[in-house]
Amino acid sequence: MPKQVDHRERRETIARALWRVVEQRGIAQASVREVAQEAGISHGAVQHYFATREEMLVFAVDFASAQTSLRVAEGVSALGDPPHPRDLLRVMLTELLPLHPDARTTSRMSAAYVLEALHDANLHARARDGLAHGRDLVERIVRQAVADGHLSPDRDPATETHLLLALTGLTPLVELGVIEPREALTAIDQYLNRLFSKGT
Amino acid sequence: MPKQVDHRERRETIARALWRVVEQRGIAQASVREVAQEAGISHGAVQHYFATREEMLVFAVDFASAQTSLRVAEGVSALGDPPHPRDLLRVMLTELLPLHPDARTTSRMSAAYVLEALHDANLHARARDGLAHGRDLVERIVRQAVADGHLSPDRDPATETHLLLALTGLTPLVELGVIEPREALTAIDQYLNRLFSKGT
Numbered sequence: 001m002p003k004q005v006d007h008r009e010r011r012e013t014i015a016r017a018l019w020r021v022v023e024q025r026g027i028a029q030a031s032v033r034e035v036a037q038e039a040g041i042s043h044g045a046v047q048h049y050f051a052t053r054e055e056m057l058v059f060a061v062d063f064a065s066a067q068t069s070l071r072v073a074e075g076v077s078a079l080g081d082p083p084h085p086r087d088l089l090r091v092m093l094t095e096l097l098p099l100h101p102d103a104r105t106t107s108r109m110s111a112a113y114v115l116e117a118l119h120d121a122n123l124h125a126r127a128r129d130g131l132a133h134g135r136d137l138v139e140r141i142v143r144q145a146v147a148d149g150h151l152s153p154d155r156d157p158a159t160e161t162h163l164l165l166a167l168t169g170l171t172p173l174v175e176l177g178v179i180e181p182r183e184a185l186t187a188i189d190q191y192l193n194r195l196f197s198k199g200t
Numbered sequence: 201m202p203k204q205v206d207h208r209e210r211r212e213t214i215a216r217a218l219w220r221v222v223e224q225r226g227i228a229q230a231s232v233r234e235v236a237q238e239a240g241i242s243h244g245a246v247q248h249y250f251a252t253r254e255e256m257l258v259f260a261v262d263f264a265s266a267q268t269s270l271r272v273a274e275g276v277s278a279l280g281d282p283p284h285p286r287d288l289l290r291v292m293l294t295e296l297l298p299l300h301p302d303a304r305t306t307s308r309m310s311a312a313y314v315l316e317a318l319h320d321a322n323l324h325a326r327a328r329d330g331l332a333h334g335r336d337l338v339e340r341i342v343r344q345a346v347a348d349g350h351l352s353p354d355r356d357p358a359t360e361t362h363l364l365l366a367l368t369g370l371t372p373l374v375e376l377g378v379i380e381p382r383e384a385l386t387a388i389d390q391y392l393n394r395l396f397s398k399g400t
Binding site for chain 1: 223224225226227228308311312314315316317318319324327328331332335356358359362363365366367368369370371372373375376377378379383384386387390391
């Protein structure tokens with residue numbers, strides 16, 4: 001196996017081990033030592049791939065975002081071409097919410113990271129940039145939907161974008177079992193149908 | 201001062217110290233030792249009031265919820281009698297989101313607690329009950345709004361309740377500075393105005 005590929009794969013294996021630690025025991029437990037044990041490799045081996053816990057954490061979060069994007073792309077490829085913005089947004093929201101095991105893993109990683117970033121200046125800038133990037137992506141979809149006549153031009157794209165992103169606020173309800181994943185999907189569908197029905 | 205009151209006050213002082221530790225350094229740092237130091241009292245004194253870290257944490261979260269409810273009650277008392285459900289829900293959402301320092305403190309406490317509850321069976325049941333209680337409260341407001349003709353009877357109260365609670369999903373955007381508090385308020389107002397405008 002080429003060295004470059006092997007290096008990348010080892011880092012991803014370590015990142016997945018970190019996700020499991022975060023999902024099952026919380027980010028406070030995600031030390032280099034614990035992650036090494038979860039990955040079944042030595043402490044020194046992890047340090048070979050990541051100089052610090054922070055470097056490991058940042059890679060694990062970026063990898064989680066990339067995997068979420070891959071799942072979204074897969075979902076979108078099953079839609080029409082071009083997809084209706086309602087369907088596109090539905091796929092994105094479904095993958096951001098903990099509605100199936102893979103999405104739950106990346107959702108918990110992301111939630112824990114945001115909280116950690118609130119008291120870590122280095123992580124704060126990175127986390128903010130990541131969220132701002134996601135926001136810009138959704139805003140482009142909203143603006144295009146207005147341009148294509150799917151959304152009424154009297155909608156403010158920025159506000160609609162924030163309201164769409166707010167739907168990730170269903171997460172604690174699903175995570176704590178207050179509502180079922182299908183109830184979260186019903187709410188998302190209700191919201192999107194109403195948003196795209198223009199008159200109502 | 202009566203002993204009962206003093207006991208309660210000391211517990212609240214410790215809870216506020218715990219909130220500050222969570223807000224500034226994260227829940228992982230909220231050990232009995234760190235909280236005692238933040239409160240400016242001895243480790244043994246904290247242990248006099250709370251037998252375990254978990255007991256201290258549970259009290260601090262319940263106290264945060266109670267303080268949020270007090271702020272909501274204060275905001276509601278400034279409204280008409282009876283208040284319009286739109287205004288009532290606006291006050292509730294404003295106090296749940298980190299839009300001012302007191303609300304930010306309790307919001308962070310609550311977010312950290314939910315994540316901690318995901319891998320702690322004792323906390324899980326308590327956190328779920330707390331969130332379910334909040335959900336039931338909002339659903340009663342929604343059902344009353346339908347009964348009073350403020351909301352169209354073709355709205356499903358459960359789904360509307362979940363969508364209202366989802367607005368707390370604006371939290372990470374505000375916390376990381378991706379949007380300003382006033383943009384979050386604009387989104388909430390837009391949502392509530394649309395919800396209560398019936399025809400639109």
